[in-house]
Amino acid sequence: MTQICRLHPATDLPEPDLLDRFTKLASSLVSDVFDRWSGATGVMPLAGVADDQVIAAPAVTVRTRPGDNLVVHQALEEARPGEMIVIDGRGHLDRALLGALMVTYAKRRDLAGIVVDGAVRDIADLRQIGLPVFAAGVTHLGPYKNGPGELRCRVSIGGVPCDDGDIIVGDVDGVAVVPRARAAEIVELAEAKAAAEQAEFEAIDDDRWDRTWLAEALRVEEVH
Structure with a gap:
């Protein structure tokens, strides 16, 4: 039986310069300046992310039933080059929502990567493919294709x-999530924090890191 996939209008793509600025900033910096809560907890890099690499891309959001990837296949058709598919699988890990075939197709279509609040599989193959893949877990058990689902809607990834x-x-x-309406503000704050942290690293190297704040924040009571 044919299922319904609700498809909302696509948003405008961000300026390439803005994305480039984010690629010079760690996810921790972005999360710190965004009240320390924008990080999608439990969603970690499983393939295609080098130690010195930061990926920044606009989200194509996907909401699907746990363990079902019918609408994820449609997302692969709807996504534009440079976008990142972001799948709300409600954190369920009993069925993989995608594997090597779908990731190969995503790379072929020049997508920036895939984020799954759920499970994936074929990890060895995904590492060979090289497309950035973030997920909450791994299982060899395959998905159902029963639908329904929704695309380009609000989702939740790791509670964010x-x-x-x-x-x-x-x-x-x-992974950190930056609302598009605040992206210009957040990137400026993160750049400022990056510069401040660099100054602290230099202070540590010169044995002049100011630690006086600790005595004001914490009272130490010695135990005898």
Whole structure:
């Protein structure tokens, strides 16, 4: 029986310069300046992410039933080059929502990567393919294809809300979600924090790192 896939309008793509600026910022910096809550906990890099690499791309959001990837296949057709498919699988790990075939197709279509709040499979193959893949877990058990689902809608990834067109920043530490309406603000704050942290690294090397704040924040009581 044919199922319904609700498809919302696509959002405008962000300026390439904005994405390029995010690729110079760790996910931890982005999360820190965004009130330390934008990180999608439990969703980690499983393939295609080098230690010194940061991926930044607009999200194509997908909501599907746990363990079912029918609408994920449609997302592969709807996604534009440079976008990142972001799948809300509700964190269920009993069925893989995709594997080597779908990731190969995503790379062929020049997508930026895939984020799955759920499980994937074919890890060895995914590492050979090289497309960035973030997921909550791994299982060899395959998906159902019963539908229904929804595309370019609001989803939740690791407990963080994500709208279509929001910017995904991913690296070896995980994934941060930047609302597209605040992207210019967040990138400036993260750049400033990166510069401040670099100054602290230099202070450590010169034995001049200011630690006086610790005594004000913490009272130590010695135990005898």
